[in-house]
Amino acid sequence: MVNFADVLIDESKKKNSVLVVGLDPDVKFLPDCLLKNVDYSSNESISDAIYEFNKIIINAVADHVVAVKPQLAYYEVYGSYGIKALEKTISYARSKELIIINDAKRGDIGSTSAAYARAFLGDGAISGDMVTVNPFLGSDGYMPFIEAAQENNKGVFLLLKTSNPSSYEIQDLKLENGELLYFKLAEEIEKLACKTIGVNNYSFIGAVVGATYPEEAKRIRETLPHSIFLVPGFGAQGGKAEDLSVFFDVSGNGAVVSSSRGIIYSYMNETDDWNKTTENEMQGYINEAAIKAKEQLNEVRFSSNR
Numbered sequence: 178m179v180n181f182a183d184v185l186i187d188e189s190k191k192k193n194s195v196l197v198v199g200l201d202p203d204v205k206f207l208p209d210c211l212l213k214n215v216d217y218s219s220n221e222s223i224s225d226a227i228y229e230f231n232k233i234i235i236n237a238v239a240d241h242v243v244a245v246k247p248q249l250a251y252y253e254v255y256g257s258y259g260i261k262a263l264e265k266t267i268s269y270a271r272s273k274e275l276i277i278i279n280d281a282k283r284g285d286i287g288s289t290s291a292a293y294a295r296a297f298l299g300d301g302a303i304s305g306d307m308v309t310v311n312p313f314l315g316s317d318g319y320m321p322f323i324e325a326a327q328e329n330n331k332g333v334f335l336l337l338k339t340s341n342p343s344s345y346e347i348q349d350l351k352l353e354n355g356e357l358l359y360f361k362l363a364e365e366i367e368k369l370a371c372k373t374i375g376v377n378n379y380s381f382i383g384a385v386v387g388a389t390y391p392e393e394a395k396r397i398r399e400t401l402p403h404s405i406f407l408v409p410g411f412g413a414q415g416g417k418a419e420d421l422s423v424f425f426d427v428s429g430n431g432a433v434v435s436s437s438r439g440i441i442y443s444y445m446n447e448t449d450d451w452n453k454t455t456e457n458e459m460q461g462y463i464n465e466a467a468i469k470a471k472e473q474l475n476e477v478r479f480s481s482n483r
């Protein structure tokens with residue numbers, strides 16, 4: 178049966194891309210053209226600028242990405258106006274037929290996870306197609322998301338081995354049998370994933386594996402062959418395209434790679450006076466950065482260097 182992994186793989190084939198662009202808008206890095214009328218004492222005014230910024234990004238990347246990934250914190254910080262900007266961003270991305278991965282990193286006791294799952298995988302205003310889930314509360318924390326995803330033909334990405342430098346402090350803890358915690362979690366995810374595969378042999382239950390940990394990814398890929406990986410940490414966090422071939426299967430599928438700052442603020446590297454960048458120039462630079470990242474990833478995902 179077709180599941181959301183199939184939708185993601187079909188979209189990736191259609192666009193010839195495994196790139197996901199993160200929508201992590203930070204007003205500090207917006208040029209003057211978007212800030213000229215902003216009243217910094219008003220969350221509404223800042224949120225309007227954020228929405229304008231997101232529209233520029235979406236216009237620039239829509240033809241070259243498999244999905245966009247709004248990070249919730251950047252919207253929540255502006256309260257209800259920030260959430261409104263997220264809602265509008267999601268509907269704008271939908272109007273461009275983009276897949277939406279809400280990077281919400283949610284997870285709670287069962288009943289609360291079920292409420293989060295309705296918010297992010299139901300048909301509400303900030304609902305997307307997939308959501309990142311923190312599985313460290315245990316199965317009653319993550320199963321409601323998996324059940325909602327199955328019911329609504331959507332998908333989840335469970336945090337497994339995250340890209341940040343201190344992820345080893347918890348995720349690499351050694352268990353009594355000598356196995357690492359994230360590895361045990363990979364085995365648990367595989368038990369669910371292998372029972373829910375679609376026509377491309379992948380489950381709608383994906384896993385987050387950081388681009389900064391290619392060695393670990395190689396072993397995880399072997400243990401968890403039925404989950405699509407969401408691979409953040411490419412670009413600004415130091416993850417390099419040439420190290421990423423191990424994340425993919427032999428057909429060049431099995432992973433989507435996300436970059437936020439490296440793409441959405443690409444205009445900051447272009448001139449010393451980036452504050453003066455115009456909207457047209459921004460769109461051009463962001464478009465070029467997305468095409469470059471897409472091509473770098475295409476070069477490695479079909480390589481036999483794994």
Ligand SMILES: O=C(O)c1cc(=O)[nH]c(=O)n1[C@@H]1O[C@H](COP(=O)(O)O)[C@@H](O)[C@H]1O
Pocket residue numbers: 199201248280309338339340341385386387409410411412413414435436437438439
């Ligand atoms: O779930 C995520 O998206 C995520 C997981 C992870 O392990 N590491 C990670 O950086 N992320 C998110 O991916 C984005 C990375 O942003 P850049 O480093 O600017 O590309 C941020 O929004 C992070 O919250």
